[in-house]
Amino acid sequence: MHVAVAALRARRPVILPTDTVYGLCALPFRPEPVERLYRLKGRDMSKPIALLAADLDALLLVLPELDVTLTEGLLPGPYTLVVPNPEHRFPWLNGDNPNAIGVRVPELPPEAAAVLREVGVVCATSANAAGGPSPRRVQDVPEEIRNACGAVIDAGELPGTPSTVLDLTGDEPLVLREGAARP
16 A cells, blocks of 8 residues: 555656545645546546545544534435535635535545555545446546556445435535435
């Protein structure tokens, strides 16, 4: 996994397993690696990409204004939470809405958790071409994406259903995408 850490620090994308699908990841602290990720996936820059952290403490280091009461009972878990972003942090991740940011704290396979413990947080989107099926195995990731990454961590077959996306920026939670959720 030190290869994945080195690749991320060299501003190269990597493929990491999550609790749901394989993710295409980059360090989120500068726009260039994130823009490379958008291009590689073929994702429209108006669509957001979430921050992914190994634990809530790591997330709070980069989003200290995060209202943790919004995350209670949901993180860690198979959810992407869209939360208020009053400081407009990470504008290159937020698509068309600088007032909100997506966050994930999944229950990671050990290999991916070790990488995130080293780098803190990454930005992550599913490791598929835009509009393509979510990859549950490394071989489901398009070859051109795999070849462009600095590292690929294979944790075997994953559940294959993307995270449930909940918008928590309004008065009531709004489901933006139904996906994996606890039974």
